[in-house]
Amino acid sequence: MTSNPLRQVVLACAALFTAAAAHASHPADHPQAVARALAHLQGSQGVLPEADSFDARDVMIDADGTEHVRFARRFHHLRVIGGDVVVHGHASGALRGLSRTVAATPALSVQPTLDGSAAERAGLKTANVAEGATVSHELVVFAHHHKPTLAWDVLYVGQTKEGLPTERHVIVQARNGQVLDSFDDIQTADAVGTGRSLFLGRIAIHTDSQAGGGYVLRDLTRGGHTVSDLKGKFVGKGTLFTDADNLWGNGTNANRQTVAVDAAAGHAYTWDYYLNVHGRHGIADDGKGASSKVHQKLFGLPYVNASWSDSCFCMSYGDGDSSYNPLVALDVAGHEMTHGVTSRTAALIYSGESGGLNESTSDILGSMVEFYANNAAEKPDYLIGERLLKDGSGTPLRTMIQPSVDGSSADCWFSGVGDLDVHYSSGVGNHLYYLLAEGSQPAGGAASPTCQASDTRVATGNAVLTGIGRDKAEKIWYRALSVYMTSSTNYAGARVATLAAAADLYGGAGSTTWNAVNAAWAAVNVK
Template sequence: MNLRKTLLAASIATLPMVLSAAVHAAPQSAPVMAAPVSAQSPQQVDALFSKLAARRGKTGLDASHGYKVTVQHPGVTGTRITRANHTYKGLRVFGSETVIVSSDAGEILSESSSHLRDKLNAGKDSKSGFNTAPALNATAAIDKVTKELAAGGLHHVPPSAELLIYPVVKTVRTAAAANKQEGALNALDVEDVVDRYELAYLVQVRMLQGQNPIYYDYIVSAKNGVVLKKWKALQTVAGTGNSQYNGTVPLNTSQSGSTFSLKDPSRGTGGTYGMMAITNANHGTSPGSVYTNTTNTWGDGQQYNGGSTTNANGQTAAVNAMWGLMNTYDMHKNVLGWQSLDGQNTATFIAAHVNTSYDNAYYDSGCKCMYIGDGGSMFNNLGSIDVIGHEMGHGITDATSGLIYSQESGGLNESSSDIAGESTEAYARGGGTGTTIPSGLNDWQMGKEIAKNGQPLRWMWKPSKDGRSPDAWSTSIKNLDVHYSSGPNNRMFYFLSQGSESSSSSEKYSSYLNKQPLAMTGIGIDKAYRIWFKANSTKFTQSTNYADARNKVLQSAEELYGVGSKEAIAVKRAYAAINVGADVDENPGPGTGVSITTQPASINVSAGGTATFTVGASGGTTPYSYKWYRNGGAIPGATSATYSFTAQAADNGAVFNAVVTDAANPPTSATSQNATLTVGGGGTGTERVTNGGFENGTTGWSGTTGVIGAHQGQSPYEGTRFAWLGGNGQSATETLTQDINIPATSTSATLSFALHIDTAETENVVYDKMVVTVKSTSGAVLGTLATYSNLNPASGFQIRTFNLLPYKGQTVRLSFAMTEDQSLQTSFVVDKVSVIAN
């Protein structure tokens, strides 16, 4: 969506306005984002979507449901991020999208999706389709909005009307919270569900009444013209240069002959001016021309006096803008590896002196640029470091998650910019160099420097100090202006960074923190911003709300620093402090929680042998629960004190450990030491299958390879990837094959694989089946090993083994072939395929 992002609250009348060590060790240094990546070719995009389409039926969606790429940007080195809108019969489903992290080779590494389309003709047996024919045309929808907003206004940008499907969402309680009092509800006690779908237009109008911008987005019914939703789209907030707020600062400028210009050739490429630039709007609403000067000394460091915008006093606003832009760019690039706003190093610009005595600043996603006012009755020039960092933060959100600027997602959008502003301020105050954000240098007060009365726009540690922003989540938060609904998340980030205090008289106290210690411990602004940035750029969708944000920020902390790490625990506590999720203890203290008494031992087994690991625990409250991990990733179904499996050659060097959790409220956990598996010592068996665990994607396999991946809706036997054949709920045929050689000298050859079957079929009739065969390389069937069907469902995985010695001396084709009828899914989930030949 093309939105303008604003900093200032709409109240301004003049504006339009755990307890254990980490399960896997944190990296020595946090990973950084990759350099700009080229856009994927149409063929690569098609291949990616083919893999998504292969999963479509497994989530109850039919062929009318599709995807449309909206954004591609770098992920961490070796990966890229693709965001795709969900479509139905070619129309966008508003707010519903998928975020895909893929390798440079095109393999899907993770997928984060909103589910606003899931009830749109869900299931394969739907008889009628959603009607996509509008009764109202786009022109009529635009006219309706224009007349309602500003009948006498002028369009600053041509209006647009996009026909789409709008999910009308309602908030309902979870079953567990059905009897709770309203005031006792936590953000995780409710969920947003789709009540119905409406064919509608997203009407975007960008108008001016005089110099007053009127920017709105409307959702208008395409059936009868009724306004279903509306929200403000103007999202407001700010060589050698003499800066108003930062003293004498170095500026990167360009020179042509004897003329200098405020164009920075070292930051960003392309864009409107080929590099980062500052322009002079000269009291208008258009960018104007790039600032030039006959010397390379700029500004007088004083508040603009209303005279010339090009003399030394007029240049000061441009100095403020350039210094803020340079530091925002440098912080993100040097700390995170993220280049410019979009990660692709596309240059942006800032227009100074917008309008006359304008008490605001805003980001415009149409030009991907920022406008700053000189200030009027309430503010001085809006070019302070935190304000510019805030507005550029809107540009990053616009290029990544695109959080819808309304209700809870709008509050998170605003908060994300406040977070970026404070992080930029801390980096700049620390000298603007280095690969970390220093703590203790920012003031945690948004816009304090620009306010004529010395009062900031927002207090991060105590949002309610402004008289309108809440300190914690409640069911009414979605009804607030987004500048106020941002408050709880701002407080969360402050606590995550700096910690809280235990005295109820302190402004940094939260009554929701009721575990030990009452004063939670912060992790510093550097780690906190890395976690937030990762969540916003790789996990958030347009419709993410507070509950979803908490879960995805926690996932990001666990991926960066480890499951059970102090950073992950701090995320839980920081969100608990704003009534999103339950509080947890930071440390159980000696003797008060569960502890490991028997560590799993490293072992050496032959290929084809059984590997067994055991953990013992004591203390805390019984009974215990167990979770085993392989190379830091959870092993599905491994929930006993002992974990056993058939070892393959590919398992050599794998590292295992366990987390034991007790039954206390809240529970305490302990993490075991690592144990290493060595495969091959004392044995002569050789693994003949390539990539039998599918962890290397489709390597080694042929056929319907889109069934291979880390699919949502099913779990692997171990690792992260598996092959999911079936599960479509409609007529389908899927096959996986691999050619293997069994030497003529073999004395044994054993095929094994893990298989899980579940089904929606209810009759005692075979409708769906998977046949495992051995074929010649030309495709002739040499033998049928097994046939499985919807009549063979089983809880969890079953290990299946077969003798392949009769095929020694041959290169044969191992085949898994699935056929599914027209309705009611059956899933055949295959993992850990192995052929050991001695």
């Protein structure tokens, strides 16, 4: 993206790939790799062929031919939530290892004593869903947080009692009706908004010239991404933005196109970051662009939030209110679309420590989108949503430098961190990443305290760590996410995943980079 006047651009950007990164493909494109991985699984300890089955979800092939095949697991035909596994092997047939949370075949009966309708009733209070929602149930094996147990996955789709959209899963034990967990497939920024190319100044955006004249806000060079106007509604397809002269917005909220420019730019920068840094072709790695919707309101009232939804493969941006700008800030856009990347790789369950990791992954890689863009009007930093307040104070929603300064987030891992809201337990991953990339006392940057053994939410230590730089840190995190993490990965598991990624990319176990990753985790009390 450039500072030239806005005009249609018809040449697609050339794809750049990092030599070390794995390239994802559909399993059908690599039947031999899938067959090799499945043979390893079926012959591994803890797997019973008569009870366990595996469905390939994703295949990643490294430049040296190493294969990483991700499988969803079923037990007696029931989906195992938290049972996904990644098989790491070579084209020669040799097995490198397995990434999994559930090692052994579950030892349980698949006959429920509680029926699905009773489970739906049991989950109602936890679901917080308004009347009119659609409800469905599926018998599953639940292996997240707990020893595998038979459960009902009850899905409530509609609105919460506060009027927000929800796709709420409530996991109900299939024998005693106990609610084991709940999480939402609609993942939000948990706060506030933004505006202009309110924020990014005058930039070039890709549009689609129409045969009958005029233009629509569709980017054909990035998977056909579109931007639509919800016109004050909360849900719906919206109306695709059109324009006669291909000049969009005027930098103020008075022009409805202005925030559409920010939404288009947010998708473009995020697309380019994942493509040029990680070799990923779009959020789902299938070359298809998402859609974005702006001017979202809640029952006609101001709405201060932004969200990613897997079900519509789309972004929605609220208009903000008297205190907050529209939520189309670049770091918010990168954060939310990274939820989509996570859902199509590790699929980190949005509760407990895995939910905190889900949120920190969006903060981490969303911030790296901002550094990648390096837009003159949007200074890249480790602050989340710092330009959303209209008063210009620069107060962020979260900071990765010392997360606890917001009064709620955790700097350090402790035994109760998984009980925090996922936006606050994310602080552990955010803090780790800042220490890893920048160090504890970076030259020209903000100092970040480390964690002492007795620390919980607030870090009080002063250990000295030297950062490895953003370039290495972002590649390690993305590889850990896409190759080694699974849906139930916790912070201890994330440490193992990032160490494996560092070994793959930068000199093996015991290398300088590997040791730096290990030290950074120790500095947030994950050992």
